[in-house]
Amino acid sequence: MKLLFAHPQAGAADLLGSQLSRSGSDSDGIVTVQHRDRLFARLEEPFDVVAVHTGLFYDSYPWDWMPEIRRKQPQARVVVAPDEAVYDSFMLEALTRLAETLGFAVLPLGGTEQETFEALAASVEGRSFRMSAGDKRSGIVVAVWPASSKDGATTVAVNTALALASANRLRVGLIDANLRNPEIRSQLNLTETDRSQFKLRPKLQTHTLQPEDLLDSCITYRKMNGLHILTGSPRRDTALDMTPEMMAHLLQTARSVFDVTLVDLNAYPDNAATVCTVRGADIRWLVAQNNYASYRTSWREWFDCYWKYCGLTPSDVSLILNRASSDDKPERIADALHMSFGASIPNAPGGLGMKAVHEGVPLYLMPKAEPFTEAIDGLAALLTKRAEGDVQGAELAPGRRHKPGWISRLSALFG
Missing domain, CATH: 3.40.50.300 (P-loop containing nucleotide triphosphate hydrolases)
Incomplete structure (x- = not known):
């Protein structure tokens, strides 16, 4: 699996790689970028999966960059992780509707960092993910x-x-x-x-x-x-x-x-x-x-x-x-x-x-x-x-x- 991972946080690729390794996926083929310009440059290459954190586009509207990703990667599975540091219900609605139209997956809000990367790894692998309610043998x-x-x-x-x-x-x-x-x-x-x-x-x-x-x-x-x-x-x-x-x-x-x-x-x-x-x-x-x-x-x-x-x-x-x-x-x-x-x-x-x-x-x-x-x-x-x-x-x-x-x-x- 060839994966392009775009995330502004240093070390994010290591966190994702750790989650992929736990599920048995190969994490060595991750191509990581931390800036939008590098993202669009790498999109000229074919990828199986493209995972993007919206923090790269903090000053852009979803309709400015999401269709461009699909145009450059028509064959790829695309996963979008919303930036929880900036909350705007209108932008979330626009992002969600555009994602549905373009065939993108959008990660749910409100999780811990570990849960977010677990959900990201599941989406990258094409698995469904729902946060566990905990050990059923406990209270x-x-x-x-x-x-x-x-x-x-x-x-x-x-x-x-x-x-x-x-x-x-x-x-x-x-x-x-x-x-x-x-x-x-x-x-x-x-x-x-x-x-x-x-x-x-x-x-x-x-x-x-x-x-x-x-x-x-x-x-x-x-x-x-x-x-x-x-x-x-x-x-x-x-x-x-x-x-x-x-x-x-x-x-x-x-x-x-x-x-x-x-x-x-x-x-x-x-x-x-x-x-x-x-x-x-x-x-x-x-x-x-x-x-x-x-x-x-x-x-x-x-x-x-x-x-x-x-x-x-x-x-x-x-x-x-x-x-x-x-x-x-x-x-x-x-x-x-x-x-x-x-x-x-x-x-x-x-x-x-x-x-x-x-x-x-x-x-x-x-x-x-x-x-x-x-x-x-x-x-x-x-x-x-x-x-x-x-x-x-x-x-x-x-x-x-x-x-x-x-x-x-x-x-x-x-x-």
């Missing part, structure tokens, strides 16, 4: 994020974690990865200020985080020893310091520690925590309300301008309709969004469902909130089955399990 990761801000992702994540922990069958992790607006610590009135994600940053940066380090930074909730909460940092200004590699390392460590890890995320895919967790999760719950601004406007627009370029499709996501009323038709909403239907979470009486916690008491533990509790129990039952291997890859649907008794609830409330 599962559930991404929980709202269609729009304040749609109730924290409500679903916190209360489902409590329901799982109440059954005393699984070790449960709850990670507050809404780095710009972490709320779990204050809502659950967790007072251990020396434990948070911020404490783990050095080990995440050096990829040296061990299971015992993660457990030591988590807080157990009252008497629920099976629930381990990793709170967000009050240093909200450091949210963008979290890189894809750091987040991937945190999630992989969480898999080795917990049977189920629920990750509460920000609505917007402008940070590594949200993007990497959604891409790498085993289960993805989009929490929405039955209003146009939530599931139609916010989700649709974010999907069209970002998520679809990450390789995500609506069928990869399950809809959780929060604060639902008896008149809502959540299955129709899920069908309209081309998603599977996960659950309908009714509002707690008296408007309590506007927050995950009311006056320090989680809604799952509130009296007179039985419909809400039963819906959360259904989600917890499905995660329990998935974690125990009963329904690998099963589509989400409401379920039921035995609820904790009043003694366990009082213990959770008062320690």
Whole structure:
């Protein structure tokens, strides 16, 4: 295979060659260029595959250079790697449509450097690639994020974690990865200020985080020893310091520690925590309300301008309709969004469902909130089955399990 690889980064060819060697391909025939002029000069020669990073064309439009590559290499398989340092949804759309017309492959956004080069190697070899959700023999990761801000992702994540922990069958992790607006610590009135994600940053940066380090930074909730909460940092200004590699390392460590890890995320895919967790999760719950601004406007627009370029499709996501009323038709909403239907979470009486916690008491533990509790129990039952291997890859649907008794609830409330 004769490969022309155009990438502005020094050492990129070595990274690609390493990935090709792992899959048994010959990496000795890679012709590497780091400038666009050299690229077009080498395009006069015939190649089997041409792989191009768009960083070479930072000041050019896709229609200025993509057709020229096809004209010079009509026989070659062409792979395009978008430059993630510069985000422009219009240019991404133009690049994607041109690639489809010209028969180019485009790599998905949002991966770590290793995942990007794995995807590049797969495309060069003509193989399909989808980022792995991790070792299936380890714990599962559930991404929980709202269609729009304040749609109730924290409500679903916190209360489902409590329901799982109440059954005393699984070790449960709850990670507050809404780095710009972490709320779990204050809502659950967790007072251990020396434990948070911020404490783990050095080990995440050096990829040296061990299971015992993660457990030591988590807080157990009252008497629920099976629930381990990793709170967000009050240093909200450091949210963008979290890189894809750091987040991937945190999630992989969480898999080795917990049977189920629920990750509460920000609505917007402008940070590594949200993007990497959604891409790498085993289960993805989009929490929405039955209003146009939530599931139609916010989700649709974010999907069209970002998520679809990450390789995500609506069928990869399950809809959780929060604060639902008896008149809502959540299955129709899920069908309209081309998603599977996960659950309908009714509002707690008296408007309590506007927050995950009311006056320090989680809604799952509130009296007179039985419909809400039963819906959360259904989600917890499905995660329990998935974690125990009963329904690998099963589509989400409401379920039921035995609820904790009043003694366990009082213990959770008062320690």
